[in-house]
Amino acid sequence: MTRYILQRIGYMIITMFLIATFTFFLMKLLPGTPLSAADKLSEEQQAVVLEKYGLNDPVPVQYFNYMVNLTQGDLGISFQFDNREVTTIIMERIGPSMTLGVQAMVIGTILGMLLGLVSAIYHNGILDYGSTFIAVVGKSIPSFVFAGILQYFIGVKLGWFPVALWGTWAHTVLPTIALAIFPIAIAARFMRTEMLEVMGSDYITTARAKGVNKFGVVFKHGLRNALIPLITVLGPLAIGLMTGTLVIENIFAVPGIGEQFVKAINTNDFPIIMGTTLLIAFLFIFIILVIDLMYGVIDPRIRLAEGE
Amino acid sequence: MEKLLEVNNLHVSFDTYGGEVQAVRGVTFDLKRGETLAIVGESGSGKSVTTKALMQLIPKPPGRIKEGEILFEGRDIAKMNEKQMQKIRGKEMSMIFQDPMTSLNPTMKVGNQIMEGLIKHQKMNKSQARKRVVELLELVGIPDPENRIKQYPHQFSGGMRQRVVVAIALACNPKLLIADEPTTALDVTIQAQILELMKDIQKKTDSATIFITHDLGVVANVADRVAVMYAGKIVEVGTVDDIFYNPKHPYTWGLLGSMPSLDSEDEELYAIPGSPPDLLDPPKGDAFAARNDYAMKIDLEEEPPMFKVSDTHYAATWLLHENAPDMDPPEMVKKRMKGMANMSSSSSEGDRV
Structure with missing residues (x-):
């Protein structure tokens, strides 16, 4: 097991290296320069600035320098944000995004699974139709629509939670709900389908023939067997939510990473683009490792042969 | 018991x-x-x-x-x-x-x-x-x-x-x-x-x-006993000996005839023609009539009751009615029955006392 994890970490490092390389060269293909007001600067001034940031070096040299710095944990300094260090900027920004993402994922997964379970248990009953309706609505209506509705009714009319901005935990409530609706819908749909399939399988009949009650059949025998496809879809979804969603962060004026990422791309702020990409890539690879390990915990057939 | x-x-x-x-x-x-x-x-x-x-x-x-x-x-x-x-x-x-x-x-x-x-x-x-x-x-x-x-x-x-x-x-x-x-x-x-x-x-x-x-x-x-089911009903029930040596229902004959045995020389097996009836709309009369070589007119009209053959043996076929003609199982089935007798007598000696 330890050997397997070490091996996976080795692959992770190789993957990160490849992603860094690809992103670096792709970024260099972007048109324009990082100078925000290039037309107001004379040629000499531009040359001085470019020289200062090492942007006049040949691309392979820039790449080499970047990679050397990267191995030392140095992501460089931002061109746009007052020459501050990229690591600091990302650290500041990742907090709100992560908070929203994690809260939305936890709520979304739990509520979605419950809805899906209810659907499956009361298959073709009123509860099933109700929860399927919620799932369809949640999946087909974009989150910014919900965001607007929440802001207007709960934020403005009822005044229960702040409409926007960032500060206290109360500020996170509305954006979390808006973000959670999609994972609720996805989890509910997958849970329902998987659970229905599992409930129709032979070992569920075996369990019922033993005299196990409905609760035991669903939770002890059914749930675990229905989880694998669910975590497969929820993992990548979680990364998407945790690393910042541009629309929601904009609507609620959350100082998150998504908003900043787009700004950086628009202004050719190479170090920020690189830094954010690497962060998202890292989270992705890491979550995939976690999911792979969870498969083994959930299903013994996937468990790795130990000591063999 | x-x-x-x-x-x-x-x-x-x-x-x-x-x-x-x-x-x-x-x-x-x-x-x-x-x-x-x-x-x-x-x-x-x-x-x-x-x-x-x-x-x-x-x-x-x-x-x-x-x-x-x-x-x-x-x-x-x-x-x-x-x-x-x-x-x-x-x-x-x-x-x-x-x-x-x-x-x-x-x-x-x-x-x-x-x-x-x-x-x-x-x-x-x-x-x-x-x-x-x-x-x-x-x-x-x-x-x-x-x-x-x-x-x-x-x-x-x-x-x-x-x-x-x-x-x-x-x-x-x-x-x-x-x-x-x-x-x-x-x-x-x-x-x-x-x-x-x-x-x-x-x-x-x-x-x-x-x-x-x-x-x-x-x-x-x-x-100990056998019940033969066809199209959602028991068509014949009896002890193992009743069913294997003295089967009365043509469907049981068909089942016995379609069973391969080691000691029969001919390799051809009996196949019951046709397929079972659609239970969405079960046929009138005997459900097996359409596939039954021995079917009589009444089989298509009225369902046969369980006729008593012996205290342990019952079968639902009009062939057992007193007015029905005497029917023997087909040759092939008889041969199988003989084979069966050898088989079960050799296997049951130790088990059933």
Whole structure:
């Protein structure tokens, strides 16, 4: 097991290296320069600035320098944000995004699974139709629509939670709900389908023939067997939510990473683009490792042969 | 012997989009304590549905017990609710399923799967249950039970898994054991082993057994009595000897004729022409009439009642009516019957005293 994890970490490092390389060269293909007001600067001034940031070096040299710095944990300094260090900027920004993402994922997964379970248990009953309706609505209506509705009714009319901005935990409530609706819908749909399939399988009949009650059949025998496809879809979804969603962060004026990422791309702020990409890539690879390990915990057939 | 189970005029239907499928259409039989009844018939004849109804394991909806009673020690199971059934299932009656590859929970340790019933019905604690599980695994012939209980089903072979399924069924010493084609999914050598095991267990536990199969060889081997089902009804019932040496229903003739035997020289097997009727719209009269070489006019019009052949032997065919012409089974079936006589006399000597 330890050997397997070490091996996976080795692959992770190789993957990160490849992603860094690809992103670096792709970024260099972007048109324009990082100078925000290039037309107001004379040629000499531009040359001085470019020289200062090492942007006049040949691309392979820039790449080499970047990679050397990267191995030392140095992501460089931002061109746009007052020459501050990229690591600091990302650290500041990742907090709100992560908070929203994690809260939305936890709520979304739990509520979605419950809805899906209810659907499956009361298959073709009123509860099933109700929860399927919620799932369809949640999946087909974009989150910014919900965001607007929440802001207007709960934020403005009822005044229960702040409409926007960032500060206290109360500020996170509305954006979390808006973000959670999609994972609720996805989890509910997958849970329902998987659970229905599992409930129709032979070992569920075996369990019922033993005299196990409905609760035991669903939770002890059914749930675990229905989880694998669910975590497969929820993992990548979680990364998407945790690393910042541009629309929601904009609507609620959350100082998150998504908003900043787009700004950086628009202004050719190479170090920020690189830094954010690497962060998202890292989270992705890491979550995939976690999911792979969870498969083994959930299903013994996937468990790795130990000591063999 | 006292009657353990009495099934009277049982009807089971499934409500589908196409209409009501009448899977079981008036089945009546009884079972004494310790007795083994084999139910034979082709796929779709209602054998599995009948036995699943006995434990109320039919998915509801779409299935439902439409009519009839199932008296188990005098209590009518057909009228029990889910809560009451949960106390009976696994404790007083239990079931062995067809395919051991799918009938065990893949994510639960084998020991825990066997233990579940013990903890629920016998109110055992974990360590008592564990001890009993080890005994059970020894009983069903699984070597090294102490270690095996910690393993998952995928670490067992097909035959070993079926032994586990048998152990689960036997855990609480049920009065009635239903085996739904327990050997169909296994290869022939393993089949023989599981059959031996089941016979052995019958001797040790004296549970009454209902044995569903379409393999007549198995029937001759394990059963005391045989019920032949066709299109949701029992068409002939009798002791093994009645059914094998003196079959009266043309469908039973067909079944016997289509069974290969080792000592017959000719390789041709009898095939029953046609296919079973659509139970969405069961035919009027005898459901077998359309495939029956011996059908008479009345078969198409009126359903035959159960005619008594002897105290133990009944068959639902108009051929037994006093006005019907005397009919002999076809030559081929007679030959098979002779073969059967040799077979079962050699195999039963040691077993049935």
